[in-house]
Amino acid sequence: MKKSIIALGLGLSLGSVVFNSSCSLDEPPQNQVTKENAFKTEKDLNSITTSIHVITNMRIKEDGLQTILTAGEIMDDVDASDVRAWNPRSVINSEPDWKNLYDIIFTAHFLLDNIHKTQGLSEERLNYHRGQALFALGFTYLAIVQRYGDAILLENSERLSAYGLTPQLDVLNKAIEYAQEAYNILPTQGNLKDLNGAPLTNKQFATKGSAAALLSELYAWKGSVIDNYKLTQESSKTAYEASIKYATEVISGKVGSYKLNETPEALCLKLSDAEADDAETIFSLAFDRLRDVGTITPSPAQYYVTWPVDRTKVLGDIVHAPFRIYAQSIKNLYTDEADQRPQAFFYKYDEAHTVGGQDYAVMYKWRKGIFIADAYSEAGEYMSSVNTNFTYWRLAEMYLLRAECYNKIGQTANAIQDLNVIRKRAGANAYPYNGESDLKKAIFQEQEKEFIGEGSRYWSVIRNGYWKTELGGRFRTLTDAEVRGGALHLPLPKSASKSNGITVNTLVRQSQYWSNYN
Numbered sequence: 001m002k003k004s005i006i007a008l009g010l011g012l013s014l015g016s017v018v019f020n021s022s023c024s025l026d027e028p029p030q031n032q033v034t035k036e037n038a039f040k041t042e043k044d045l046n047s048i049t050t051s052i053h054v055i056t057n058m059r060i061k062e063d064g065l066q067t068i069l070t071a072g073e074i075m076d077d078v079d080a081s082d083v084r085a086w087n088p089r090s091v092i093n094s095e096p097d098w099k100n101l102y103d104i105i106f107t108a109h110f111l112l113d114n115i116h117k118t119q120g121l122s123e124e125r126l127n128y129h130r131g132q133a134l135f136a137l138g139f140t141y142l143a144i145v146q147r148y149g150d151a152i153l154l155e156n157s158e159r160l161s162a163y164g165l166t167p168q169l170d171v172l173n174k175a176i177e178y179a180q181e182a183y184n185i186l187p188t189q190g191n192l193k194d195l196n197g198a199p200l201t202n203k204q205f206a207t208k209g210s211a212a213a214l215l216s217e218l219y220a221w222k223g224s225v226i227d228n229y230k231l232t233q234e235s236s237k238t239a240y241e242a243s244i245k246y247a248t249e250v251i252s253g254k255v256g257s258y259k260l261n262e263t264p265e266a267l268c269l270k271l272s273d274a275e276a277d278d279a280e281t282i283f284s285l286a287f288d289r290l291r292d293v294g295t296i297t298p299s300p301a302q303y304y305v306t307w308p309v310d311r312t313k314v315l316g317d318i319v320h321a322p323f324r325i326y327a328q329s330i331k332n333l334y335t336d337e338a339d340q341r342p343q344a345f346f347y348k349y350d351e352a353h354t355v356g357g358q359d360y361a362v363m364y365k366w367r368k369g370i371f372i373a374d375a376y377s378e379a380g381e382y383m384s385s386v387n388t389n390f391t392y393w394r395l396a397e398m399y400l401l402r403a404e405c406y407n408k409i410g411q412t413a414n415a416i417q418d419l420n421v422i423r424k425r426a427g428a429n430a431y432p433y434n435g436e437s438d439l440k441k442a443i444f445q446e447q448e449k450e451f452i453g454e455g456s457r458y459w460s461v462i463r464n465g466y467w468k469t470e471l472g473g474r475f476r477t478l479t480d481a482e483v484r485g486g487a488l489h490l491p492l493p494k495s496a497s498k499s500n501g502i503t504v505n506t507l508v509r510q511s512q513y514w515s516n517y518n
Helices: 042-059 065-072 088-093 099-117 123-148 168-185 208-228 236-252 264-271 315-320 327-333 341-345 395-408 412-426 439-451 457-463 473-477 480-484
Strands: 281-285 323-326 358-361 369-373 381-386 390-394
Touching (some): 065 457, 208 457, 395 412
Antiparallel strands (some): 281 390
16 A cells, blocks of 8 residues: 655655655555565564664764854854854755654654564563663654654654644653653663674664663753743753653763763763764764765764875865864863863964964864775875764763753852763862852853863753853844844745645645745
């Protein structure tokens, strides 16, 4: 039986995601792999679970993330300067999309809707596969809400009719339900097993620990949505308390064995090896260098790293990195001379790296590249990628997120304690230092110092309500009405309502702010 899927307004390429067949978006062919035989054995089921991971790995870095990184990460020079300034027409022309994110969601629903057909699954194996799908739903909906705000909330993989937009708070609540169920049924990292009973050490596979981290992130974001949009139907304090609860479970070791690297230098060495067993990492998107020749890491590191990690380049090539930082900006950020992070995170920090009269800071947080022989290049090779995973959440994130939430509910002593754990690891002076008095700002700046280049700064800015002071361009003049109208999110993609220029979903409308520029 053939069904039209274009009415979803999601542009889902279901054939390439789930079935071993090609298909057009408006009329999939008869499936060569049916629901019945796709779930007959655990080996069959495992191919669907693997699809969830492959799509997540390849696509979470797309669908608007580069636009967000351009607007929010620390940099002084970028080719897409109009996007960084949040020029509405330039942001729209960057053509952010959410199709790939909804591919993840559909595939996860497809598994959950059909897993009962798999024969001979033990409860442990059932929980493993369901847990991966449930985590993917919670994780992907968080990404969608952070990027787009109000979004389409799929019921299952069976309904192939039009959906309207669901308010972002309701989407977050549903994501929390999925993450909570994943948390309830998944084991800790050390007890996660694959199809053959072997331990799964790759931290892209969801565990109780990564589900707890996801819940902490979801609740922290929920609290900020309530505060930023002045919503009254729920309490932000309750959300922050829940975020603290789950961050504490990670920090305490209740949901897995996680440990801070001893020094910033030790952290960099772990981040520079995609195959390293890093006890600080909670959840990461793996760099699968063997997937294909020229595979690129999903990490934002790729936007910063050039010479000297790329040995085929010279000093002058640093101006061609997509994101470029001036040395003075780093000196302004790391004002505590005892802080070891600038020495570890930047190449020969105390030396000048001047190109065209400008002294640049050279990112060195990730230090190894993957090189491929190339007989046609002068160097005889080229660097295809930085050798690193996309470390999405690590233990330091839980400490600083918990500090942020503690401070928001007035528990300043606990907030200071968490802040100083990360400062101590960095060799920096404890808070308050050198006249510091604004704890909220100190925690935010610690997040900047600790996670520079890792892709999370925009979310920190928004959670703390700092877009007028910590972002540039149009952000600085946004009115409360424009924020309520969607200005902090990406414009809804064309694929939300159209296919080949034809409107196929009349239930989806562009947000008020961005509709002024269409």
